[in-house]
Amino acid sequence: MSSPAIGILGAGQLGRMLALAGYPLGLRFRFLDPAPSASTDPLAERLCDPFEDIPALAQFAKGIDVATYEFENVPVSSVRWLAERLAVHPGAPALETAQDRLLEKTFFRDRVGAPVPPFECVESSGDLDRATAQLGYPCVLKTRRFGYDGKGQRVLRNEADARDAWKDLGGYPLILEGFVPFSREVSLLAVRNRQGRTAFYPLAENHHSDGILRLSLMPAPGHDSPSGQALQAQAEDIAREALAALDYVGVLAIEFFEQDGRLLVNEMAPRVHNSGHGTIEGTVCGQFENHLRAVMGWPLGNTAPRQFSAMVNLIGAPATGHIPSAQAFAPIGDAHAHHYGKSPRPGRKRGHVTLLAPTREELAAKVKAAETVLANLESGLAV
C-alpha cells in the first residue's frame, strides 16, 4: 500500500476531522499527542508522547510524507526538528508568529500593512503604567503566549483593575491592547497550497460567550451587500499578503474586529479553525479537505457556499458537562452533528452541529431550534 501518509501534531477534534476528511482521499494518518486520551484514538494511530521527545518525533516522522499540526502551541523547536527531515506545513515562521501576540500584531502591522488595534509590550509594572497611559482605559491585558478561548486575558477599566491584573499575570510576557469598540467579530479561512495557489472562504460572523465561540454564521450577514463585499475584499487582501509573507501552506484563520465598516486584525491561527467547521457541509470543499489538499500540493477545492450555514458549538453544560446526542438535532432537518469523542467536562468543546438553509430567515429559525435543544439540556430535560 503506497497511499500517502500525513503526520499530525495534536490529536484533538481538529485532527479527528482532518482524518475523517482525508480517508476518502486515500490518505493515511499518524498523530502525536501526549494526552492520555485523544479525539483521534478510535480512528487513527497515535503516539502518546511529549511533543518535545526527540525519539518520539523520529518515530512519528518515519514513513510520513508530510507533517502538519492542529494545535498552535506545539513547540516551534519540534516543528524545526521535523522540517529538517521532511516537509512540514505550515512552516515554523507561521507557528512562531502565531504563538506570540506581540510578534503577531507586529507582523500584521509592519509586514502585512494591516490595521490592528493599538498595542504595547508590557514586561514590567512600569511598562504597564506607561502603556495604560498611552492607550487609555478600557484596554485589554493579555499574555503573549498560550492564550486560548479567552484564557490569559483581562479587561482593564481603571487603575485598580490594572493592579489586580498585574498580580495575576505579572511575570508572564504581556501585551496591552487598546480596547476596540467593534461592532462584530468576523473570521476569514484562507488556504494556500504548495504551488502558491490561494482560495478564500466567505467571511464568517462569530458570536462568543464567556470567551468561547458559540455560533458562526457563514457567509456573514450582509455578505452580498456592497459593504459586505468590501469587507470580504479587505480580508482577502490582508490574508493574501500574510500567506505570501510567511510562504504559508495550509489553512490559515484570521480573526478580525469590524469597526466603522473596516476590519482590524485581532489574531491568526495557523490551522483549521472552529469558525470554519460549517464548511464541511456548507461549502463545496470544506476546510479540512482543503488543508489536506494544500499540504499535499494538490489543486485546492471550491470554497463557494452551498447554502447559508450556521455552526453551533456543543459545549459541556455547566452542571453535567453533557451535550445533546446527534439524535436530538435530527428533527431540525439538514442539521449535521459532529461529536468529537471527548469525555464530559463543563465548558469543554465536545462537538458542533451545522445547520443549513436556503434563506437567512430559515437559518435563524434553525439556530433558535438548536439553541432550544441546548437550553433543554441545561435545564435538565432529556434530549
Place this chain on the structure above:
Amino acid sequence: MSSPAIGILGAGQLGRMLALAGYPLGLRFRFLDPAPSASTDPLAERLCDPFEDIPALAQFAKGIDVATYEFENVPVSSVRWLAERLAVHPGAPALETAQDRLLEKTFFRDRVGAPVPPFECVESSGDLDRATAQLGYPCVLKTRRFGYDGKGQRVLRNEADARDAWKDLGGYPLILEGFVPFSREVSLLAVRNRQGRTAFYPLAENHHSDGILRLSLMPAPGHDSPSGQALQAQAEDIAREALAALDYVGVLAIEFFEQDGRLLVNEMAPRVHNSGHGTIEGTVCGQFENHLRAVMGWPLGNTAPRQFSAMVNLIGAPATGHIPSAQAFAPIGDAHAHHYGKSPRPGRKRGHVTLLAPTREELAAKVKAAETVLANLESGLAV
C-alpha cells in the same frame, strides 16, 4: 466514555464508509472480518476471525450496543447467534431471503406481490431442460447463492449454451430466469428505522459493464416527468411492502428492471449499496448515516437530493489495477473522491467519485471529464 458502539460484520468499503459517517454522530465501531487486510483497518478496531467462529463472535458482541453487517454473504447462523444476545439489524429473515435468489424472487412475487421476471428452480439437468422449455431462449442461469458483480451467471441463447453452462454450474443450486428485454436498470435505496418509520431516496439509474456497476445517476433521468414519478411511486410501494414483511431495520437496496414503463424486481441487498454512494454528497443525509440512524432507532435523515449527482466507480484498470488519485478529479469541480484503502487488483472496486451539478447537462459534461481521467489511466498517461 459511554458513546454507543456498533459492531459490523464485514470490513470492506461499505464498513469503512459506515464508520466515516458514524464517527461524527458520536458512534464507535468494531468490525469482524477474516480477510488478512481490510478497508477499515486504518480507522477502526477489527477482529480478524472467521464469521462462524463462536468465541470471536462472543468477543465481537462484548460491549456492542447493536450489530449490523455490510456484506450479504455472512452466515445466517452467525446473525442468529448474535441476535440471541443483542439487537442485530437487518434481522436474519432479510439476510436469508437475500442470500438465495429463489427465496428472494419467491418473496417478492408471493409476499410482496411485485412483478418479477419469470423464474424456475433448477436442481438437475432434467430441471434445466424443462425450465428452458418453459421460459424459452434467451434466459439466464444463475447460482442461487453467493453471486455478485455478475459472477455465477450465464446468459443462455440456445441449447448448446445450456449444456456448456450446466458443465460449469451444475451441482450448485440454480435458478433459471426469463430474459427481460429491459430498457434500463434502476435501484431504490429504502430505509426503515426501529420505530418503523421509512424514507426513500430518489431512484438511481445504473450502468454496468462486464457485470460491474460503473455509473449511477441520481435522481434517475426522467425522474421529474409523470412517468418518472410513477416509477418512483411503484418502487416505493414495493419497498414499503418488503420492509414491512421482513420487519426490516436499516437500508435496503432493491434493483429493478424497467420494461415498458413498469418495474420488475431483479434482486435486493440487505445493506447500503454501491448505487447509493452518491448520496453522501448528493442528498441531505446519505445512505451510510441513515443506515446508522435506522439501526440506532434515531429519526431518519432527509433523503432529498441537493443537486443532480453521478457516482462513478473507480475500478482497478485491467493492466495495473491502479486507479486515479483524488487529485486527478480535483479540476472537474464539485467532484468528491472516495478511496477505499484497497490494494490494486484488476477489476477490483477501489473507490468512487461523486460528481454534483445543478443541471443534467453540466453533470453529463462532468461524467465525460471523469471518464477521460479513467481512460487516460488505462492508456498509461499519468494521472
